[in-house]
Amino acid sequence: MIRSFLTVSVGTLTSRLLGFARDSMIAALLGTGPVADAFLVAFQLVNVVRRLLTEGALNAALVPAWLRVREAGGAAAAAAFAGRVLGTVSAALIVAAALIGLLMPFVVTALAPGFAGHETLQLAVNDARLMLPYLAFAGPATVMMALMSAQARFALTAFSPLLFNIALIAVMTVLLGWRQDAAHAATVIAATVGVAGLLQLMILLLRRGSGSFATPLRITLDADMRGFLGKAMPGMIASAGPQLLVVAGAIIASSSPSAVSWLYFANRLIELPLGIVGVAIGTVLVPELTRGVRSDDRIAVAHAESRGLELAVGLALPATLGLIALGEPIVRMLFEHGAFTALDTAATALALMLLALGLPAHVLVKALSPAFFAREDTRTPLLATLGGFAVAIVLAVVFAQIFGAAGIAASIAVGAWSSALALLRRGAATFGFSIDAAARRRLPRIVVAALVMGGLLWLMAGFVLPLTANTHGLAQAVILMMLISGGMAIYCLFLALLGVIKWGEAVRALRQTKASDLRD
Structure with missing residues (x-):
């Protein structure tokens, strides 16, 4: 399981790093004005669907159902079930994309009520309609990746999403060279989103044998499919909880100039650690827990839950403290280019520090939800997600009036x-x-190591960064990377000193992992 986590995590990390490059280019091309706000609201709609579908969320319902069918009826029954899911989900998303396109002015108004009566509304509607083809391609890609995860084929699942960011980066590189105006650049980028979704689907379709585990392809709404969709939809919504909370913030922020952009860019930094942990847990932990629950193997269940919680806390807590300590210089290095100003950096960094306080909670939800999904209970995580959404909306209405984007x-x-x-x-x-006993011993030590790292990093940043405030941007970036690397080294050192990490055991765990974990 450790190698599977690492495979998915490395793929997700690479995708997130490309995402930073993509968003840095968006900031340089669009800035934070009305054009940027309109584009980012439209892009946020696509991103929510993308998280809802392609980043492990569908595993919550499809993997347990597929494993149950295979155990009861064999490989042929599982392939037939997968074919019905693939055909039905693909058709449903094509119809949904067409309907959303027709109703897009109402959809955007609901997502950004502050745009009503302004030119920004029409800009957002135009951008969102250009992005809509992505929905049609995301459906079959989602089902295929979930089926690969159920069969412990994680490599292609982990790395195929990279094509989305690679396509956007390539187009924006050309736009930066041509120095297009913001409105034209936003239109071109929006049109590229659909093409990027097609590339992601094509790499999965071209995989040898990709059609063998989902045949025959059918569209049906029989009792079995209705039952599956009834469980799938709550699980998918619950898995997209962090993105839905950001949507809640954007709904309130739409009435404040540039607030949507500040929150978007701040949240992008939150999504790096959240994505690494969340996608890995959603892709790997759900199948592991499902097998343990179905076989009534309590030791396997405890092992899976313990390792998932250790990885979640071990990555989320130091990331939270690091983002709080280095938030402003990180935002400056990544986004303060072109139309993105120093004022935007300060506002985005403040939003980032406050969003980071919720990162451990987001990761905790990702670590806890698979225990419900493995028992085919998608309703409880859904209710928890909707409850958090309601809390965020109510508080944002109040806090936005007092503290602006920071309150949201x-x-x-x-x-x-x-x-x-x-x-x-x-x-x-x-x-x-x-x-298990190992987790009860390690978790407090992980917390101690993270707190020591956070304190030392805050002290180092307070001493070093003021001395380099007037140096060249490249030198500031190098120093910032040295601080980040130093923080990581301190954290790993204290994990080793406290006995959390034993390198020999880690190497043996990797070697003992089945080779099938890396099949693609």
Whole structure:
């Protein structure tokens, strides 16, 4: 399981790093004015669908259902079930894309009510319609990646999403060279989104044998399919909880100039650690837990839950402290180019620090939800997500009037903790969470190591960064990377000193992992 986590995490990390390059180019091309706000609201709609579908969310319902069918009826029955899911989901998303395109002015108004009566509304509608073809391609790509995960084929699942960012980066590189105006650049980028979705689907279709595990292809709404979709939709919405909370913030922020852009760019930094942990857990942990639950193997369930929680806390907590300590210089290095100004950097960094306070809660939700998904309970995570969404909306309405975009960011963090605590209470009351002795020993030590790293990083940043404030941008970037690398080294050192990491055991775990974990 460790190698599978690493495979998916490395693919996700690479995708997120490309995403930073992509967003840095968007910031340089569009800045933070009305054109940028319109584009980012439209792009956020696509991103929510993308997270909802392609980044492990569908695994929550499809993997347990597919494994159950295969156990009961064999490989042929599983392939027929997969063919019905692939055909039905693909057709449904094509129809949904057409309907959303017709109703796009109402959709954008609902997502950004502050745009009503302004030119920004029409800009957002035009951009969103150009991005809509992505929905049609995301459907079959989603199902194929989920089926590969169910069969422990993680490599292609982990790395195929890279094509989305590669396509956008290539187009924006040309736009930067041509120095196009913001409105024209936004139109071209929006049109490229659909093409990027097609590339992602093509790499999956060209995989040898890709059609053998989903045949025959059918569109049906029989009782079995209705039952599957009834469980799939709540699980998919629950898995997209962090993105839905950001949408909640954007709804309130749309009435404030540039606030949508500040929150978007701040959230992009939150999504790096969240994506690494969340996608890996959603892709790997759900199949592991499902097998353990179905075989009533309590040791396997406890092992999977414990390792998932350790990885979640071990990555999320230091990331939270690092983003708080280095938020402003990171934003400056990534985004303060072209039309993105120093004022935008300060506002985005403040939003980032407040959003980071909710990062551990987001990751905790990702770590806890698979315990429900493996038991085919998608309703509980859905209710927790919707509860957090409601909390974020109510608080954002109040805090936005007092603190602006920073108040909205704080509301999103509180909403995340509301969802996490709801899952903790419900899980403890129903089946209890199985944590083995190793996790009980390691988790407090992980927290100590992260706190030591955060404190030392904050001290180093407070001493070094003021001395380099007037140096060349490249020198500032190098120093920032040295601080980040130093923080990571300190964290790993204390993990080793506290006995959390034993390199010999880690190497043996990698060697003992089945080679099938890396099949593509």
